[in-house]
Amino acid sequence: xxxxxxxxxxxxxxxxxxxxxxxxxxxxxxxxxxxxxxxxxxxxxxxxxxxxxxxxxxxxxxxxxxxxxxxxxxxxxxxxxxxxxxxxxxxxxxxxxxxxxxxxxxxxxxxxxxxxxxxxxxxxxxxxxxxxxxxxxxxxxxxxxxxxxxxxxxxxxxxxxxxxxxxxxxxxxxxxxxxxxxxxxxxxxxxxxxxxxxxxxxxxxxxxxxxxxxxxxxxxxxxxxxxxxxxxxxxxxxxxxxxxxxxxxxxxxxxxxxxxxxxxxxxxxxxxxxxxxxxxxxxxxxxxxxxxxxxxxxxxxxxxxxxxxxxxxxxxxxxxxxxxxxxxxxxxxxxxxxxxxxxxxxxxxxxxxxxxxxxxxxxxxxxxxxxxxxxxxxxxxxxxxxxxxxxxxxxxxxxxxxxxxxxxxxxxxxxxxxxxxxxxxxxxxxxxxxxxxxxxxxxxxxxxxxxxxxxxxxxxxxxxxxxxxxxxxxxxx
Amino acid sequence: xxxxxxxxxxxxxxxxxxxxxxxxxxxxxxxxxxxxxxxxxxxxxxxxxxxxxxxxxxxxxxxxxxxxxxxxxxxxxxxxxxxxxxxxxxxxxxxxxxx
Numbered sequence: 001x002x003x004x005x006x007x008x009x010x011x012x013x014x015x016x017x018x019x020x021x022x023x024x025x026x027x028x029x030x031x032x033x034x035x036x037x038x039x040x041x042x043x044x045x046x047x048x049x050x051x052x053x054x055x056x057x058x059x060x061x062x063x064x065x066x067x068x069x070x071x072x073x074x075x076x077x078x079x080x081x082x083x084x085x086x087x088x089x090x091x092x093x094x095x096x097x098x099x100x101x102x103x104x105x106x107x108x109x110x111x112x113x114x115x116x117x118x119x120x121x122x123x124x125x126x127x128x129x130x131x132x133x134x135x136x137x138x139x140x141x142x143x144x145x146x147x148x149x150x151x152x153x154x155x156x157x158x159x160x161x162x163x164x165x166x167x168x169x170x171x172x173x174x175x176x177x178x179x180x181x182x183x184x185x186x187x188x189x190x191x192x193x194x195x196x197x198x199x200x201x202x203x204x205x206x207x208x209x210x211x212x213x214x215x216x217x218x219x220x221x222x223x224x225x226x227x228x229x230x231x232x233x234x235x236x237x238x239x240x241x242x243x244x245x246x247x248x249x250x251x252x253x254x255x256x257x258x259x260x261x262x263x264x265x266x267x268x269x270x271x272x273x274x275x276x277x278x279x280x281x282x283x284x285x286x287x288x289x290x291x292x293x294x295x296x297x298x299x300x301x302x303x304x305x306x307x308x309x310x311x312x313x314x315x316x317x318x319x320x321x322x323x324x325x326x327x328x329x330x331x332x333x334x335x336x337x338x339x340x341x342x343x344x345x346x347x348x349x350x351x352x353x354x355x356x357x358x359x360x361x362x363x364x365x366x367x368x369x370x371x372x373x374x375x376x377x378x379x380x381x382x383x384x385x386x387x388x389x390x391x392x393x394x395x396x397x398x399x400x401x402x403x404x405x406x407x408x409x410x411x412x413x414x415x416x417x418x419x420x421x422x423x424x425x426x427x428x429x430x431x432x433x434x435x436x437x438x439x440x441x442x443x444x445x446x447x448x449x450x451x452x453x454x455x456x457x458x459x460x461x462x463x464x465x466x467x468x469x470x471x472x473x474x475x476x477x
Numbered sequence: 478x479x480x481x482x483x484x485x486x487x488x489x490x491x492x493x494x495x496x497x498x499x500x501x502x503x504x505x506x507x508x509x510x511x512x513x514x515x516x517x518x519x520x521x522x523x524x525x526x527x528x529x530x531x532x533x534x535x536x537x538x539x540x541x542x543x544x545x546x547x548x549x550x551x552x553x554x555x556x557x558x559x560x561x562x563x564x565x566x567x568x569x570x571x572x573x574x575x576x
Contacts, residue, residue: 104554237540305517316494323495326567330560336570337495345497353498354506357490358513364493371517377525414509415516 005030006167010224014072017063024060024075028119031077035121035168042144044162045122046082059117072227074117079163079172082123083206086110093206094138095128097347098328107204109215109232116231121169124159128349130180130208132156133420137351148447151405154184160218161188171219177208178307179424181216182436186400186452189438191225192218196459197431198243201236209314212428222469223477248460253394257468260295260393270402273442274451278399281439281453295389299381307425309362309375316359383430390458395468398423400436400452427456435465437472482510
């Protein structure tokens with residue numbers, strides 16, 4: 001069975017373009033038409049873009065003239081999350097607050113992708129300001145999971161996961177503050193990767209938690225995720241927190257990987273069949289000669305409470321800038337203070353206001369020591385525990401989420417929604433890179449749904465994640 | 478940290494954050510706050526030594542202040558987003574009243 005052009009991976013499409021099996025125009029049309037056709041039912045995109053004759057022709061010329069030297073991403077249609085700036089396009093972070101905000105500059109990663117010849121299919125729906133795990137907190141309606149439209153596509157990068165999973169783009173970009181790339185990837189059968197903090201520039205990303213945020217790829221294969229990562233990574237003068245290749249020591253792994261598993265975290269709150277897929281994946285790795293080691297991460301049980309102190313604290317500070325003065329929604333009242341209050345109240349959704357209030361609380365006098373400063377101390381301990389665990393293993397593995405994609409409305413109280421990220425937040429707190437790779441399906445109500453295995457690596461060892469990911473999917477990088 | 482969030486607390490935080498929580502939503506916000514704080518309050522179980530934070534080797538790095546844009550490069554793109562302006566200036570309400 002031959003794949004349709006929009007169903008190809010980046011690697012397959014790049015090969016086909018160079019072999020002149022099809023043109024950039026044909027590849028673009030296949031994705032753009034699939035997006036047009038499927039978006040009314042999925043609501044993956046808030047807006048579809050027109051790549052334009054000129055950009056399509058330029059990509060084609062580059063492939064024709066440069067051949068194998070042309071960047072692999074040249075002429076490749078990619079979906080963009082709505083919180084990453086593309087000059088001249090609206091970037092709303094799925095908030096009413098920024099409904100009319102047009103980006104005045106390109107994010108550094110946008111610039112790098114444009115230089116590589118990427119064509120953007122559209123901007124994808126998300127939880128407002130990336131606050132959520134289901135896209136149910138978008139101001140523009142929910143996104144449906146293409147594999148079962150009664151279920152969420154994960155979040156906050158749920159529009160991106162739906163867009164790539166439904167083959168309306170060959171891959172998508174997301175941002176990950178507590179699991180927002182990896183969790184939606186797990187729920188839609190994709191590979192999702194959060195790089196080491198600082199590996200990819202945050203310049204031009206609409207900030208949620210500045211010490212936690214990283215952009216990264218959602219792709220159909222590990223090889224595709226690596227291609228996107230390699231183009232986007234690197235030190236950036238516009239982001240002082242970006243790292244260089246020598247910031248962290250190089251980690252060598254042998255032919256056989258040492259996989260650490262914190263068994264004590266898997267004893268409760270995890271679906272039996274998700275655990276079964278996890279064990280089968282480990283068994284397959286073992287029979288290929290890799291080794292599995294029990295490790296202890298005693299403070300990991302506190303990672304999510306720590307996250308729900310630090311993230312609201314940082315987001316309440318970051319979102320203070322949206323005040324209706326210079327751009328975005330501008331409601332007017334009788335005084336300047338009323339202008340602020342009316343703009344914020346009309347612009348922010350309920351979850352955003354909840355987190356702003358929570359952040360205001362944990363930073364307020366009398367509570368900052370008990371909450372914020374304590375959380376920062378625990379964060380140091382988590383980092384130290386992971387670092388010492390990496391003395392005996394190359395990667396740490398657990399399932400990406402405790403369960404497969406859930407139904408709309410199923411997690412209506414905030415804490416149950418927050419628990420979706422119980423496994424993923426630690427990588428954001430420690431700044432370590434992490435990847436989610438499909439590990440087989442489970443059945444719910446007669447529908448087969450994907451699950452993901454999650455690997456964390458030491459700081460700077462992003463490539464080790466692609467290596468272990470490819471071992472799981474059986475790819476050769 | 479067995480803080481019980483009250484409607485008054487939510488009102489106070491809302492005013493600090495400059496948002497308006499409607500009267501009818503105050504109680505549900507307070508209740509949600511309680512469940513979030515109860516969850517976050519798990520941190521209280523952790524007894525930490527009263528020591529300073531571990532300092533990492535990561536330092537703040539600032540770039541050299543050079544390569545400035547020519548004046549006016551971004552002015553139009555930015556002022557086009559202003560909700561109200563006079564020429565290239567942003568219009569806002571008076572912040573001091575003398576009456």
